[in-house]
Amino acid sequence: QQQVKQSPQSLIVQKGGISIINCAYENTAFDYFPWYQQFPGKGPALLIAIRPDVSEKKEGRFTISFNKSAKQFSLHIMDSQPGDSATYFCAATLSGNTPLVFGKGTRLSVIA
C-alpha cells in the first residue's frame, strides 16, 4: 500500500514557466511533508518542507501548498530553469524521528 501518491510521473515545462507536482497522502497522522530534489547519481537534497498547521510555505522560487482536508500537498516551482531539471520526491513522516515515506518521484525537464 503506497502511503504517498505522487503525480505526474514526468513533466516537461518551458523555461520561465511554472512546474507543479502533486502528492496525496493517506495517513492523517503524518505531520511533516518535505520535498526533495535529486540529480542523477546523487543523494536527495531537501528543497522545502511544511507542517500540517500551515497552508502554504514559500522559499524563493519554491512554494508548498498544503490542503489538510483533502490530504494533498503540492510543489510549485516558479520561473522554472533548465538547472531545475531533476527528479523530485515528496515525502511524509509520522514524527521527527521516524523514517520518511517517499512518493514515486517526478522527473522534471525544463526546456529552453
Added chain:
Amino acid sequence: GAVVSQHPSRVICKSGTSVKIECRSLDFQATTMFWYRQFPKQSLMLMATSNEGSKATYEQGVEKDKFLINHASLTLSTLTVTSAHPEDSSFYICSGLFGGNYGYTFGSGTRLTVV
C-alpha cells in the same frame, strides 16, 4: 549545516564477495541512521533503521543476514552487503537524523554494481 559523508560513491564487486558502505556524520551526532535502496528510475525504499548501540530494525522483505548494519558510534554507520549478487546492484543511500527531530540529512549515495 549537517553533513553525512558516504563512501564509496561507486563500487564494483564480483558476485559472491562482500562490500561495506560507510556513512559518517561529520558535524553532528546521528543517533539514528536510515538506510535506503533505490533502483533505476524508482523511489527510495527504506531498508532498515539503525540506532546507535542497538540492533537495526529491518523492513519486511529485507534480509538481515545479507545486509549487515552496524551503528557502533554516534558518527559512523555501516552497511555491509554480504555475498553480493547481481540483483543487489543498486543505489544505496543513508540518512542521518540531525538535531533529533526532522533533521533528515542524506548521504550522497553509493552506486553498487555486482558483476
